Amino acid sequence: MRRRPPSFSDDEGSLYSGSESASTCSSTDSSACDEDEVNVRMAPDWCAYRCLIEQRGFRLDTCRDVKLWYQRYWETLIAQGQSVSKDCAGYRRACAGGDEDDLCRDAGLPxxxxxxxxxxxxxxxxxKAVHLSSREYDIVRYMSSYPLCKDPRNHLIPIMDFIEVVESNLAFIVMEEWSPNFVPDPPPTLRCFLGALRQCIEHAEFMHSHRIAHLDISIRNLLTDYNSHYAYIDFEVSRRFDDDPDPxxxxxxxxxxxxxxxxGDWADPYKADIWSLSIVILHATSWTGYNLPELRPLLRSMQEENFSVRPNATEVLREFDDIVRRMSDCRLQSGPP
Incomplete structure (x- = not known):
């Protein structure tokens, strides 16, 4: 059964928040260089766009929505015999928000x-609000377009709508809400866990085959629907290199x-993703408790100091599949320790 975690977080840097580190980015392709005015985070007046978003069939969370969600969540916990504390910051904000129809923003999100x-x-x-000319908007629209959206390797978070406000140079990306709890709630068998890792590798291979580098692959940017599907989010620093064969x-x-x-050296963006992906796999195996010595040679190759000798995503996926094929059915059906 699919289980949803709490939707309203109280910690900064939680679900969908991405990386907060300050940075500069440059590219050997001058056309791909950052333009700060279009690739910074937007901070829209959500009330001003509330009617437009509602016209597209979506309702921004109100104080009523938040309180109702918490009440249902607590009822579920009580039915499961768990103790409940109603001293939640999100619930307190909703109660203090004034009118029931007032918007209630999650303070845990940027x-x-x-x-x-x-x-x-x-x-x-x-x-998510983005600049209409941002790299993120361009990349997410591109991966959501036909025929890329039908590619089984494409594990982008499901996009429900793109809402453009041309006069404000603003766009809203409407995504399904999935859970970031990949590690705290591991898949029940090794086969399922390896399937989750494979989806992470496969999407990197998909992106690289279309000359896209994510550049911020991490556990926090991988979500699950609790139904054996995993997805990538946060393309704020991602790049497309359509006209550069060796970026x-x-x-x-x-x-x-x-x-x-x-x-701060010049880097191959695709091989940088391979390094990041190896760290994700290491973290996931460590935190879930699965012991996978078979992956160690592959991970070592993905972490070569010299990026030119790291395998590409296609080679990583091929080697990963070969490793899994050599495992016994009994091993694959085993659960976490």
């Missing part, structure tokens, strides 16, 4: 994000930085 609901399906969503970048922003990026 100002460019707002929680909401798809009215017709009652699906919970997260809405190089200098970029010190991100969570899991390769050695060359840490030093």
């Amino acid at each position: 100002e460019n994000l707002f929680r909401g609901t798809h009215v017709s399906s009652d699906t919970k969503v997260v809405i 190089r970048i200098r970029c010190c922003r991100g969570t899991e930085l390769s050695p060359e990026r840490e030093r």
